[in-house]
Amino acid sequence: MLYHLFEYLNNAGYDFPGAGLMHYISFRGISCAVVAILTSMLVGKRIIAMLQKKQIGETIRDLGLEGQLQKKGTPTMGGIIILISILIPILLFGDLTNVNILLLILTTVWLGLLGFLDDYIKVFKHNKDGLNGKYKIVGQVLLGVIVGLTLYLTADPGMSYSRTTIPFFKGNEFDYKWLVPFSGPVVRALQGGVYVLVITFIITAVSNGANLTDGMDGLAAGVSAIIGATLGVLAYLSGHTGFAEYLNIMYLPNIGEVTVYVFCFVGALLGFLWYNAFPAQVFMGDTGSLALGGIIAVLAVVIRKELLLPILCGIFVVESLSVIIQRYYFKYTKKKTGTGVRIFRMSPLHHHYQKENPDALLQKPAQIHPENKIVVRFWIVSILLAVITIVTLKIR
Helix, strand or coil: CHHHHHHHHHHCCCCCCCHHHHHCHHHHHHHHHHHHHHHHHHHHHHHHHHHHHCCCECCCCCCCCCCCHHHCCCECCCHHHHHHHHHHHHHHHCCCCCHHHHHHHHHHHHHHHHHHHHHHHHHHCCCCCCCCHHHHHHHHHHHHHHHHHHHHHCCCCCCCCCEEECCCCHHHEEEHHHHCCCCCHHHHHHHHHHHHHHHHHHHHHHHHHHHHHCCCCCHHHHHHHHHHHHHHHHHHHHCCHHHHHHHCCCCCCCHHHHHHHHHHHHHHHHHHHHHHCCCCCCCCHHHHHHHHHHHHHHHHHHCCCHHHHHHHCHHHHHHHHHHHHHHHHHHHHHHHHCCCCCCCCCCCHHHHCCCCCCCCCCCCCCCCCCHHHHHHHHHHHHHHHHHHHHHHHHCC
16 A cells, blocks of 8 residues: 555655655565564564453363473464464555455465364364365365466466476476367367366465464474565566576566565564464464465465475475375275274374374384474475475576
């Protein structure tokens, strides 16, 4: 709003000192980060107090994890803090005529509300399962279809909607049209449909991956901040003609504005970590975790880097795979032998390092690690994956 206000005043002939700074992405981005951090810290304190007053605390089941029962009663639904801290600065400093910014705001609100509904059912309806899984999937799929169709219909002239970045191949580019190698108007619609399906799958998968990663103090917030910062670097490079040409990567006009949103995203997470770092004063709940994954997915999609997500979001990938493998292997062995066998001591993977389970197939490392050590090590791995992701742009 401030961005558009100063644009209007400049066009009307009013020359305010410093108003020209609003034209610089770097200035608006830094302003967003500062406002997001301050909003998280200031609003967060009041929201936590409100959640405590209304006794909106986490219900803890004794799973034999170290320090688990000490978290009983810790306020949840703290993702509200993250959402507010993203939306306020982007509405103030963002270009609200940019379709990518509008899609990111839509994603933030849409998945935030979906996660809030899930948390509401858990806390106020006392249903530990929360929102039925199929309704979550439907909500994520609908968002994916909206994002995919919007990008398909609003592609810049001469810039194919279906082109994206792929690592390790010459030219570093992939076109979804290659999946339907025919021609004609009907085929074009089919190619668009394939693109929308892929985008929908990515948004759903990453959103659920972030949701599964949210199980320790500061884990999901820290990993998401690292991923978001990396996507911000890629967005800035892709939107800058000089850097894009020098690095020989896809140049995307008007994509630099996404960097402003990334500053909001990372700033909000850093501010949230003020209260969520071990020992946490508040948990983000599904209100935050579903939104974080969806935002990361849409960020990657709009800057045409979604095929880098398996590397960049490696933590989300292994967390999701650990749950899938654990569940299906247990069902398979139970059906086969009558006794279910677990591969990990516990899933998602971060809990594997917290629990003793002599019946699990994987017993290494045998040592049980404290929660804060596991979180920091996951952060370090996420940083390494971020570096590898950026390096892949030059490996062909």
